[in-house]
Amino acid sequence: MNINEIVKAANKAKIKLMSLSSDKKNEALKAVAENIKKYEDKIYEANKKDLEYAKTLVEQGKITNATFGRLKLDENKMRDMIAGIYDVIKLEDPVNKLIFARQLDEDLILKKVSVPIGVLGIIFEARPDVIAQISSLAIKSGNAVILKGGSEANNTNAAIFEIINEALNNVDNFPKNAVNLVYSHEDIKKMLDMDGYIDLIIPRGSNKLVKFIQENTKIPVLGHASGICHIFIDETADFDMAQKICIDAKTQYPTACNAVETILIHKNFKYCEELKQTLIKAGIEVIENPEEYGIEYSDTILNTKIVENLNEAIEHINTFGSHHTDSIITNDENNAEIFMNNVDSAGVFKNTSTRFSDGFRYGFGAEVGISTNKTHARGPVGLDGLCIYKYKLIGTGQIVDVYAKGIKTFKHKDLK
Amino acid sequence: MNINEIVKAANKAKIKLMSLSSDKKNEALKAVAENIKKYEDKIYEANKKDLEYAKTLVEQGKITNATFGRLKLDENKMRDMIAGIYDVIKLEDPVNKLIFARQLDEDLILKKVSVPIGVLGIIFEARPDVIAQISSLAIKSGNAVILKGGSEANNTNAAIFEIINEALNNVDNFPKNAVNLVYSHEDIKKMLDMDGYIDLIIPRGSNKLVKFIQENTKIPVLGHASGICHIFIDETADFDMAQKICIDAKTQYPTACNAVETILIHKNFKYCEELKQTLIKAGIEVIENPEEYGIEYSDTILNTKIVENLNEAIEHINTFGSHHTDSIITNDENNAEIFMNNVDSAGVFKNTSTRFSDGFRYGFGAEVGISTNKTHARGPVGLDGLCIYKYKLIGTGQIVDVYAKGIKTFKHKDLK
Numbered sequence: 001m002n003i004n005e006i007v008k009a010a011n012k013a014k015i016k017l018m019s020l021s022s023d024k025k026n027e028a029l030k031a032v033a034e035n036i037k038k039y040e041d042k043i044y045e046a047n048k049k050d051l052e053y054a055k056t057l058v059e060q061g062k063i064t065n066a067t068f069g070r071l072k073l074d075e076n077k078m079r080d081m082i083a084g085i086y087d088v089i090k091l092e093d094p095v096n097k098l099i100f101a102r103q104l105d106e107d108l109i110l111k112k113v114s115v116p117i118g119v120l121g122i123i124f125e126a127r128p129d130v131i132a133q134i135s136s137l138a139i140k141s142g143n144a145v146i147l148k149g150g151s152e153a154n155n156t157n158a159a160i161f162e163i164i165n166e167a168l169n170n171v172d173n174f175p176k177n178a179v180n181l182v183y184s185h186e187d188i189k190k191m192l193d194m195d196g197y198i199d200l201i202i203p204r205g206s207n208k209l210v211k212f213i214q215e216n217t218k219i220p221v222l223g224h225a226s227g228i229c230h231i232f233i234d235e236t237a238d239f240d241m242a243q244k245i246c247i248d249a250k251t252q253y254p255t256a257c258n259a260v261e262t263i264l265i266h267k268n269f270k271y272c273e274e275l276k277q278t279l280i281k282a283g284i285e286v287i288e289n290p291e292e293y294g295i296e297y298s299d300t301i302l303n304t305k306i307v308e309n310l311n312e313a314i315e316h317i318n319t320f321g322s323h324h325t326d327s328i329i330t331n332d333e334n335n336a337e338i339f340m341n342n343v344d345s346a347g348v349f350k351n352t353s354t355r356f357s358d359g360f361r362y363g364f365g366a367e368v369g370i371s372t373n374k375t376h377a378r379g380p381v382g383l384d385g386l387c388i389y390k391y392k393l394i395g396t397g398q399i400v401d402v403y404a405k406g407i408k409t410f411k412h413k414d415l416k
Numbered sequence: 417m418n419i420n421e422i423v424k425a426a427n428k429a430k431i432k433l434m435s436l437s438s439d440k441k442n443e444a445l446k447a448v449a450e451n452i453k454k455y456e457d458k459i460y461e462a463n464k465k466d467l468e469y470a471k472t473l474v475e476q477g478k479i480t481n482a483t484f485g486r487l488k489l490d491e492n493k494m495r496d497m498i499a500g501i502y503d504v505i506k507l508e509d510p511v512n513k514l515i516f517a518r519q520l521d522e523d524l525i526l527k528k529v530s531v532p533i534g535v536l537g538i539i540f541e542a543r544p545d546v547i548a549q550i551s552s553l554a555i556k557s558g559n560a561v562i563l564k565g566g567s568e569a570n571n572t573n574a575a576i577f578e579i580i581n582e583a584l585n586n587v588d589n590f591p592k593n594a595v596n597l598v599y600s601h602e603d604i605k606k607m608l609d610m611d612g613y614i615d616l617i618i619p620r621g622s623n624k625l626v627k628f629i630q631e632n633t634k635i636p637v638l639g640h641a642s643g644i645c646h647i648f649i650d651e652t653a654d655f656d657m658a659q660k661i662c663i664d665a666k667t668q669y670p671t672a673c674n675a676v677e678t679i680l681i682h683k684n685f686k687y688c689e690e691l692k693q694t695l696i697k698a699g700i701e702v703i704e705n706p707e708e709y710g711i712e713y714s715d716t717i718l719n720t721k722i723v724e725n726l727n728e729a730i731e732h733i734n735t736f737g738s739h740h741t742d743s744i745i746t747n748d749e750n751n752a753e754i755f756m757n758n759v760d761s762a763g764v765f766k767n768t769s770t771r772f773s774d775g776f777r778y779g780f781g782a783e784v785g786i787s788t789n790k791t792h793a794r795g796p797v798g799l800d801g802l803c804i805y806k807y808k809l810i811g812t813g814q815i816v817d818v819y820a821k822g823i824k825t826f827k828h829k830d831l832k
Contacts, residue, residue, distance in 0.1 A: 015734060019757040102779055108768065110778055117790050118760065199790040220636065220791045241813040248815035318431060340808050341435040344534065352524065352811030361819070362526055362807070363518055363828035374533050374615040375636045376792040379807045391778070391795045392756050395768030397657040399664035403777070412779035 003190045009177035010144040011197045014118045016175035017142045022093040028171045029136055033085040035167035040078055046159035047073045054152050070126040071153055081129045088136040091365045094383040095142045101415040107396040114387045116142035118199040121191050123148045125205035128156035135164055135179045137368055141386035146180045148188055157181060192217035204369050224372040226296045227257025228322040229354040232264045232313040234330035239271040242329045243278045248353040250284050255298045257370060258325050258357045262303040264313045293320040310335050314342045323372045325357040346372055346379035419606045423613045425593035426560040430534045432591035433558045438509040444587045445552055449501040451583035456494055462575035463489045470568050486542040487569055497545045504552040507781045510799040511558045517831040523812040530803045532558035534615040537607050539564045541621035544572035551580055551595045553784055557802035562596045564604055608633035620785050640788040642712045643673030644738040645770040648680040648729040650746035655687040658745045659694045664769040666700050671714045673786060674741050674773045678719040680729045709736040726751050730758045739788045741773040762788055762795035
């Protein structure tokens with residue numbers, strides 16, 4: 001099948017996926033997990049091929065050592081990949097939840113019910129273990145999915161994909177073409193043109209990838225292009241807490257999108273110099289460069305700025321931040337409140353590390369990504385973010401005309 | 417101010433709007449309603465000017481009589497406009513609702529709280545009373561709004577806009593530039609380019625307007641380009657109910673987006689001919705034209721198709737419909753269930769008229785429009801659809817490193 005046929009087949013599958021029972025979805029997920037376990041050697045073998053080629057790319061300077069590391073599947077990743085599927089099985093089914101029920105009039109009942117979105121297009125880079133994670137979230141949420149992985153991982157991706165689909169094909173009455181994989185860069189372009197068939201695109205990867213996708217499709221895109229996170233150290237901040245949190249937010253995983261990039265320090269904070277010295281001792285390059293406020297270092301570099309007051313900090317964050325996650329360190333309840341209400345970001349934190357903004361840490365079980373969108377879903381996106389709702393209206397012959405004429409009036413009585 | 421300055425001013429206002437109390441917002445709404453009442457003569461005067469010019473446009477065939485009718489403000493519309501604002505005052509504040517609270521660990525509390533989206537761009541056509549309605553929904557939901565009305569209504573729009581802003585300017589501590597009006601077609605194009613400053617565009621108007629907007633912006637667009645709604649008359653449908661509902665769905669307001677366009681009739685439905693005759697007697701032009709399945713007549717014309725079974729009906733609707741509202745007339749519970757689960761539309765109805773899909777009838781108080789999107793908001797969109805959420809994390813110095821190292825583990829205990 002070519003990309004058009006694949007997407008159209010997925011679009012057909014979505015209708016059947018919408019009304020699958022929780023049991024059927026969990027049965028499918030279990031089959032997938034078991035099949036991956038059964039054929040893990042095949043996956044390692046395919047991964048070995050990818051690694052051999054990737055090694056030459058590293059030598060040629062075409063990919064980084066970090067990318068090579070993400071590409072490599074070891075026992076830990078394999079175990080996590082399989083455990084991740086069992087975690088998704090345990091999560092509550094996000095579909096067919098009754099959001100509200102309302103009696104519009106006698107024998108005229110309106111129900112708002114959660115349903116899958118339809119067809120997801122997920123475009124990701126190097127990490128092949130993402131396929132299993134995303135596929136299981138898609139299955140659990142009743143969505144069809146078109147996956148496009150990084151070409152460096154083509155062999156590993158293909159192996160995992162085939163093992164997943166072999167499992168799904170053996171599950172009675174599980175729709176065909178629910179999980180799909182495409183390979184070429186040309187396929188991405190074609191996917192982006194298929195609005196009307198693909199309902200949501202989720203890119204997971206570099207700023208460049210995400211921006212390219214955002215600029216080249218009419219399909220809604222969920223995710224974030226950059227993670228420019230801040231910590232504001234208020235006048236009353238505890239020195240020990242401030243240093244601990246700054247070091248964690250910068251060094252615990254410097255390339256993460258929720259790592260801090262700029263620290264704003266209140267001009268009356270007494271331990272400004274001590275703080276900088278501690279950060280430097282922790283291996284952080286501390287700079288003060290107004291030209292780099294909008295930059296995501298993805299490295300142990302930290303920009304700093306002295307601010308006059310809370311308001312300047314808030315304005316700075318709303319201007320230069322990426323509306324991802326920003327934290328205030330303070331002992332002033334009132335300032336914390338103002339900060340959290342006025343910083344326009346998906347995550348607004350008080351006295352904690354920005355690194356906490358993550359689906360697993362929030363207790364969502366798994367995430368498809370972190371969104372800086374202002375509509376649909378914001379912050380770490382779990383199963384709920386892969387659903388929308390429909391309105392079911394159950395009547396007994398009612399027509400609008402009698403209400404328009406005032407013969408009857410609506411009751412609008414909430415039942416739930 | 418030019419359009420760029422207006423949008424940027426609105427973008428500043430949004431931060432202040434986000435944390436306004438319900439009382440302050442209701443005080444502002446009351447002031448607006450009172451000021452409109454106070455200056456209604458000014459509005460009629462401005463409307464008279466627009467009508468005089470519009471009359472020449474009607475004579476030249478440049479606008480229709482229907483458009484002229486929508487442009488005209490009479491006492492009823494004025495009363496409804498003012499009453500509509502008081503209705504919005506009565507609605508529950510959609511902002512700052514606690515969606516959930518979860519203890520991630522000791523003294524580390526995650527709260528998911530509803531917040532305004534930010535800056536809305538609303539582009540609408542002829543009806544000037546829409547300004548008051550949309551402005552009040554924006555104020556209540558804490559959003560800044562840029563309004564662009566139809567040029568035929570420029571005088572009326574300007575008069576209502578000035579009266580609204582005079583009222584808002586006199587409310588203590590109400591942010592300036594919360595409600596904004598722009599006038600030219602050029603301004604629309606510039607608005608559509610201001611992603612990063614405008615968070616959501618809601619077009620209300622013709623298919624042409626909506627499609628133009630959808631195709632020319634990276635800002636999320638909420639709404640529907642067309643309303644191609646269906647009624648499926650199942651084998652077991654009650655004849656009397658079927659005819660009543662079909663007549664209502666087609667004739668009660670033929671230009672409405674939720675009016676029915678195609679009736680699908682099960683081949684074994686016994687009263688097919690009788691039904692067609694009744695529809696014709698009701699003044700409907702009944703046709704059977706496979707070339708016109710995707711057409712919105714916006715008139716008392718009804719396409720019909722005989723289908724083999726429920727499945728063909730569902731496939732027809734999912735293929736040719738606009739995912740707006742579709743209804744089944746049946747006495748078969750099981751078929752109704754299958755229809756409502758498998759038709760992929762914002763509204764799936766059983767034994768009722770498609771005309772019920774409307775914010776007022778659903779009990780939302782008011783609506784900004786009806787969405788056929790698959791993300792964010794679907795169906796009639798009320799105040800909730802103008803909000804998103806943010807995550808507030810309140811800690812006491814926690815860092816991620818100790819959880820990553822397994823020294824501490826998450827509790828993930830739901831508090832609400």
